[in-house]
Amino acid sequence: GQNIDQPTEMTATEGAIVQINCTYQTSGFNGLFWYQQHAGEAPTFLSYNVLDGLEEKGRFSSFLSRSKGYSYLLLKELQMKDSASYLCAVRDGNYQLIWGAGTKLIIKP
Amino acid sequence: GAVVSQHPSRVICKSGTSVKIECRSLDFQATTMFWYRQFPKQSLMLMATSNEGSKATYEQGVEKDKFLINHASLTLSTLTVTSAHPEDSSFYICSARTGETEAFFGQGTRLTVV
Numbered sequence: 001g002q003n004i005d006q007p008t009e010m011t012a013t014e015g016a017i018v019q020i021n022c023t024y025q026t027s028g029f030n031g032l033f034w035y036q037q038h039a040g041e042a043p044t045f046l047s048y049n050v051l052d053g054l055e056e057k058g059r060f061s062s063f064l065s066r067s068k069g070y071s072y073l074l075l076k077e078l079q080m081k082d083s084a085s086y087l088c089a090v091r092d093g094n095y096q097l098i099w100g101a102g103t104k105l106i107i108k109p
Numbered sequence: 110g111a112v113v114s115q116h117p118s119r120v121i122c123k124s125g126t127s128v129k130i131e132c133r134s135l136d137f138q139a140t141t142m143f144w145y146r147q148f149p150k151q152s153l154m155l156m157a158t159s160n161e162g163s164k165a166t167y168e169q170g171v172e173k174d175k176f177l178i179n180h181a182s183l184t185l186s187t188l189t190v191t192s193a194h195p196e197d198s199s200f201y202i203c204s205a206r207t208g209e210t211e212a213f214f215g216q217g218t219r220l221t222v223v
Contacts (some may be wrong), residue, residue, distance in 0.1 A: 033140065035214075042115075042202045042217040043153070087152060097143075101152045 028093015113214025132203030
Protein backbone atom coordinates (compact mmCIF):
# COMPACT_ATOMS: atom_id res chain seq x y z
CA GLY A 1 0.00 0.00 0.00
CA GLN A 2 0.92 3.63 -0.16
CA ASN A 3 2.15 5.28 2.98
CA ILE A 4 3.51 8.59 4.16
CA ASP A 5 4.99 8.95 7.63
CA GLN A 6 5.77 12.13 9.49
CA PRO A 7 5.97 12.89 13.20
CA THR A 8 2.70 13.82 14.86
CA GLU A 9 4.00 16.76 16.82
CA MET A 10 7.21 18.72 17.34
CA THR A 11 8.15 21.56 19.64
CA ALA A 12 10.80 24.19 18.96
CA THR A 13 11.93 27.53 20.32
CA GLU A 14 11.45 30.89 18.65
CA GLY A 15 14.55 31.83 16.67
CA ALA A 16 15.78 28.24 16.42
CA ILE A 17 15.85 25.77 13.54
CA VAL A 18 13.58 22.75 13.18
CA GLN A 19 13.60 19.85 10.72
CA ILE A 20 10.41 17.95 9.94
CA ASN A 21 11.00 14.58 8.33
CA CYS A 22 8.79 12.71 5.91
CA THR A 23 9.26 9.19 4.59
CA TYR A 24 7.12 7.71 1.87
CA GLN A 25 6.30 4.52 0.04
CA THR A 26 4.19 5.07 -3.05
CA SER A 27 3.39 3.45 -6.37
CA GLY A 28 5.45 5.70 -8.59
CA PHE A 29 6.69 9.16 -7.80
CA ASN A 30 5.99 12.46 -9.49
CA GLY A 31 7.01 14.98 -6.90
CA LEU A 32 6.75 15.76 -3.21
CA PHE A 33 5.01 18.77 -1.72
CA TRP A 34 5.08 20.49 1.62
CA TYR A 35 2.13 22.53 2.80
CA GLN A 36 1.52 24.67 5.85
CA GLN A 37 -1.90 24.63 7.45
CA HIS A 38 -3.00 26.90 10.27
CA ALA A 39 -5.88 25.71 12.39
CA GLY A 40 -9.21 26.27 10.67
CA GLU A 41 -7.62 27.27 7.38
CA ALA A 42 -6.87 25.53 4.11
CA PRO A 43 -3.32 24.37 3.34
CA THR A 44 -0.86 26.79 1.77
CA PHE A 45 1.77 25.56 -0.67
CA LEU A 46 5.34 25.81 0.63
CA SER A 47 7.60 23.77 -1.61
CA TYR A 48 7.88 21.20 -4.35
CA ASN A 49 10.71 18.72 -4.96
CA VAL A 50 10.90 16.33 -7.87
CA LEU A 51 14.68 15.91 -8.16
CA ASP A 52 17.10 14.95 -5.42
CA GLY A 53 18.60 17.77 -3.47
CA LEU A 54 17.81 20.88 -1.52
CA GLU A 55 15.38 23.59 -2.56
CA GLU A 56 15.73 26.82 -0.60
CA LYS A 57 13.06 29.47 -0.36
CA GLY A 58 13.73 32.12 2.23
CA ARG A 59 13.54 30.70 5.75
CA PHE A 60 12.18 27.41 4.44
CA SER A 61 14.14 24.67 2.68
CA SER A 62 13.04 21.26 1.50
CA PHE A 63 15.23 18.27 0.76
CA LEU A 64 14.48 15.13 -1.23
CA SER A 65 16.18 11.77 -1.61
CA ARG A 66 14.18 9.61 -4.00
CA SER A 67 16.34 6.54 -3.45
CA LYS A 68 15.63 6.68 0.27
CA GLY A 69 12.00 7.74 -0.03
CA TYR A 70 12.80 10.61 2.28
CA SER A 71 12.25 14.32 2.50
CA TYR A 72 12.59 16.98 5.15
CA LEU A 73 11.35 20.51 5.61
CA LEU A 74 13.79 22.82 7.35
CA LEU A 75 12.52 25.96 9.00
CA LYS A 76 15.07 28.54 10.13
CA GLU A 77 14.75 31.57 12.41
CA LEU A 78 11.48 30.28 13.74
CA GLN A 79 8.74 32.79 14.42
CA MET A 80 5.63 32.36 16.51
CA LYS A 81 3.52 32.55 13.36
CA ASP A 82 5.21 29.35 12.15
CA SER A 83 3.12 27.42 14.67
CA ALA A 84 0.97 25.31 12.36
CA SER A 85 0.61 21.84 10.92
CA TYR A 86 2.99 20.88 8.13
CA LEU A 87 1.70 18.40 5.61
CA CYS A 88 3.88 16.23 3.39
CA ALA A 89 2.22 15.00 0.21
CA VAL A 90 3.55 12.81 -2.58
CA ARG A 91 2.22 12.72 -6.12
CA ASP A 92 2.17 9.08 -7.13
CA GLY A 93 2.44 7.40 -10.51
CA ASN A 94 -1.17 8.26 -11.28
CA TYR A 95 -0.57 11.92 -10.41
CA GLN A 96 -2.69 11.49 -7.31
CA LEU A 97 -1.64 13.36 -4.15
CA ILE A 98 -1.07 11.04 -1.22
CA TRP A 99 -1.18 12.94 2.05
CA GLY A 100 0.68 12.48 5.28
CA ALA A 101 -1.22 13.03 8.51
CA GLY A 102 0.67 16.24 9.18
CA THR A 103 3.11 17.39 11.84
CA LYS A 104 1.86 19.89 14.38
CA LEU A 105 4.68 22.31 15.12
CA ILE A 106 4.52 24.20 18.40
CA ILE A 107 6.78 27.23 18.78
CA LYS A 108 7.64 28.36 22.28
CA PRO A 109 9.02 31.80 23.18
CA GLY B 110 0.75 31.76 -7.23
CA ALA B 111 -2.57 30.87 -8.75
CA VAL B 112 -5.73 31.87 -6.91
CA VAL B 113 -8.53 29.52 -6.06
CA SER B 114 -11.64 30.99 -4.50
CA GLN B 115 -14.04 28.85 -2.50
CA HIS B 116 -17.44 30.00 -1.32
CA PRO B 117 -18.99 30.07 1.20
CA SER B 118 -16.33 29.97 3.90
CA ARG B 119 -18.84 28.96 6.54
CA VAL B 120 -22.35 27.56 6.33
CA ILE B 121 -24.81 26.27 8.86
CA CYS B 122 -27.75 24.28 7.57
CA LYS B 123 -30.57 22.22 8.95
CA SER B 124 -30.48 18.46 8.78
CA GLY B 125 -32.11 17.21 5.59
CA THR B 126 -31.33 20.24 3.48
CA SER B 127 -28.77 20.54 0.70
CA VAL B 128 -25.74 22.79 0.57
CA LYS B 129 -23.76 23.87 -2.48
CA ILE B 130 -20.10 24.83 -2.28
CA GLU B 131 -18.38 26.60 -5.17
CA CYS B 132 -14.74 26.45 -6.15
CA ARG B 133 -13.40 28.85 -8.75
CA SER B 134 -9.98 29.22 -10.30
CA LEU B 135 -9.62 32.97 -10.73
CA ASP B 136 -6.57 33.45 -12.93
CA PHE B 137 -6.07 30.14 -14.66
CA GLN B 138 -8.03 27.35 -16.26
CA ALA B 139 -8.23 24.30 -14.05
CA THR B 140 -8.33 21.06 -15.97
CA THR B 141 -8.68 19.09 -12.78
CA MET B 142 -10.25 19.98 -9.46
CA PHE B 143 -10.13 17.99 -6.25
CA TRP B 144 -12.53 17.92 -3.33
CA TYR B 145 -11.29 17.05 0.14
CA ARG B 146 -12.83 16.84 3.55
CA GLN B 147 -10.92 17.21 6.75
CA PHE B 148 -12.04 16.26 10.23
CA PRO B 149 -10.50 18.00 13.24
CA LYS B 150 -6.86 17.13 13.84
CA GLN B 151 -6.79 14.84 10.81
CA SER B 152 -5.23 15.15 7.41
CA LEU B 153 -7.04 15.78 4.18
CA MET B 154 -9.16 12.98 2.77
CA LEU B 155 -9.68 13.05 -0.97
CA MET B 156 -13.36 12.70 -1.81
CA ALA B 157 -13.35 13.00 -5.57
CA THR B 158 -11.48 14.19 -8.61
CA SER B 159 -13.30 16.09 -11.30
CA ASN B 160 -12.18 16.88 -14.80
CA GLU B 161 -13.92 19.57 -16.80
CA GLY B 162 -16.75 18.21 -18.88
CA SER B 163 -16.70 14.67 -17.51
CA LYS B 164 -18.08 12.82 -14.53
CA ALA B 165 -16.22 13.01 -11.27
CA THR B 166 -14.19 10.07 -10.02
CA TYR B 167 -15.12 9.30 -6.43
CA GLU B 168 -12.87 7.69 -3.88
CA GLN B 169 -13.91 4.45 -2.28
CA GLY B 170 -16.47 4.95 0.42
CA VAL B 171 -17.67 8.33 -0.82
CA GLU B 172 -21.33 8.31 -1.85
CA LYS B 173 -21.66 9.89 -5.27
CA ASP B 174 -25.40 10.43 -4.85
CA LYS B 175 -24.85 12.31 -1.63
CA PHE B 176 -21.90 14.42 -2.72
CA LEU B 177 -22.77 15.73 -6.16
CA ILE B 178 -19.89 17.25 -8.08
CA ASN B 179 -20.26 19.34 -11.20
CA HIS B 180 -17.32 20.68 -13.17
CA ALA B 181 -19.11 22.47 -15.96
CA SER B 182 -16.34 24.85 -16.95
CA LEU B 183 -12.58 25.20 -16.70
CA THR B 184 -12.94 27.69 -13.87
CA LEU B 185 -15.79 26.36 -11.75
CA SER B 186 -16.54 23.19 -9.86
CA THR B 187 -19.34 22.74 -7.35
CA LEU B 188 -19.90 20.26 -4.56
CA THR B 189 -23.47 19.77 -3.35
CA VAL B 190 -24.00 17.94 -0.10
CA THR B 191 -27.51 16.55 -0.43
CA SER B 192 -29.78 15.73 2.49
CA ALA B 193 -27.09 16.80 4.90
CA HIS B 194 -26.84 15.20 8.33
CA PRO B 195 -24.82 16.19 11.41
CA GLU B 196 -22.14 13.61 10.55
CA ASP B 197 -21.50 15.54 7.33
CA SER B 198 -20.28 18.46 9.39
CA SER B 199 -16.67 18.94 8.37
CA PHE B 200 -14.16 21.21 6.67
CA TYR B 201 -14.46 20.87 2.90
CA ILE B 202 -11.57 22.06 0.75
CA CYS B 203 -11.21 22.25 -2.99
CA SER B 204 -8.01 22.44 -4.97
CA ALA B 205 -7.36 23.06 -8.62
CA ARG B 206 -4.63 21.91 -10.94
CA THR B 207 -3.80 22.89 -14.45
CA GLY B 208 -1.51 20.71 -16.49
CA GLU B 209 1.34 19.46 -14.34
CA THR B 210 1.40 22.29 -11.82
CA GLU B 211 0.87 21.67 -8.15
CA ALA B 212 -2.62 22.07 -6.83
CA PHE B 213 -3.70 25.33 -5.20
CA PHE B 214 -6.28 25.31 -2.49
CA GLY B 215 -9.41 27.26 -1.89
CA GLN B 216 -9.99 28.81 1.51
CA GLY B 217 -12.14 25.90 2.66
CA THR B 218 -15.77 25.70 3.77
CA ARG B 219 -16.72 24.94 7.34
CA LEU B 220 -20.04 23.09 7.15
CA THR B 221 -22.11 22.64 10.27
CA VAL B 222 -25.31 20.63 10.05
CA VAL B 223 -27.71 21.14 12.95
